[in-house]
Amino acid sequence: MHNISRRRNVKPEHVEFFEQPRPPIPGSVLFEALTPPREIVLAVNPRVSVGVIEGVLQAAKDSENVLIIELALTEMNLQGGYTGMTPKVFAERVRKAAEKVGWYGYVLHADHVAVRKGTDEEIENVKRELKARVEAGFTSFAIDASHLFDLSKDTVPEQLKRIIDVGTELFHYLDELIGHRNYGREGEVGEIGKTELTEVSEALYYVEAMKKNGIDLHWLAINNGSKHGVSVDAEGNVIPQLGINIKRTVEVVQALWDHGFKTRIAQHGISGTPLYLIAEKFPKGMINKGNVATYFMLTAFDIIRIYEPELYKRIHNWVMENYRKDDTPEPQVFVKSSKYALKQFFQDLDKMSDETKNAIRARAYADTLLHMKAFGMERTAKRVYDYIKKNNVKYW
Secondary structure: OHHHHHHHHOOOHHHHHHHOOOOOOOHHHHHHHOOOOOOOEEEEOOOOOHHHHHHHHHHHHHOOOOEEEEEEOOOEOOOOOOOOEOHHHHHHHHHHHHHHHOOOOEEEEEEEEEOOOOOHHHHHHHHHHHHHHHHHOOOEEEEEOHHHOOOOOOOHHHHHHHHHHHHHHHHHHHHHHHOOOOOEEEEEOOOOOOOOOOOHHHHHHHHHHHHHOOOOOOEEEOOOOOOOOOEEOOOOOEEOOOOOOHHHHHHHHHHHHHOOOOOEEEEOOOOOOOHHHHHHHOOEOOEEEEEEOHHHHHHHHHHHHHHOHHHHHHHHHHHHHHHOOOOOOHHHHHHHHHHHHHHHOHHHHHOOOHHHHHHHHHHHHHHHHHHHHHOOOOOHHHHHHHHHHHOOOOOO
């Protein structure tokens, strides 16, 4: 009888595995383990508070899921970005949160490592940033050279030439730094927020060309009608984003799969999209990575407004003084530009009361559960663990 009782209390192997201290999971391992894909993996951008990271990881642990934690180059860089964090500081913050929660089931992703002009000086700077991320333990990288799309040219190969050349150079640089191909690779072919949707021919040519250059892309960001952040009305209510073109997204992925590529879509701009719409309409698996940033930031600010009104007032006033240029309603200015206050108030945000941090943690926990459910994530930790065990993968 006692033996039966003890057996019932034994944790599943995959849970024990990710409860034990280990480095972040390589993005490539996550990608291969979730093949064939049937979910959107939640990629959280926790730019405001360590409480967000703890809540996210606790939700992942309790639901037995693996997720992605990420920050972009503009947010986190060797100069601190607009969050005030370097790659090393952010990686350590995530590690400490994982230690506190007891869950190491996450990929550490460098999102939007963007090249905007393509000058030699900029590319050398991006290489320094990539090196800092590798040294900090990042296990997945998004090289975004989509800004180099050449609209002056008439053919797809000419239009995409610089995007492909720069992407190839930077991914090969990562290969040299890391010494193996065991990391996540995300590319971007259509600049998010542009008017024109990414054409199927553009996405296919880009992935084919990168493959010929020795780079298998796991995820591809395209312009499918999404935009970064959220839009709000004059009172600050979020206007639902309904512009993501599902039809074009499916056409792009189907073309890639029909040509033998396993590449899936990384969906940007999810924050303003109603979760019920994602749950009911999004092609899960085809869209395989869902980035959520602004949502978590704004909910954290909502909590700070109630729990730390004095701090919130100072942040709000600073944003208005620095970013309100005309008669745009204050809520719209705050939603668009409050992210730039994070570095300015870095110490204050870190010194918030335990009560505030607990509220942020609890809200992040609940929101993460909702997002994972809407994304179709069901005990992904077991599938990742089974893949690691079956293939004798060593990453720690």
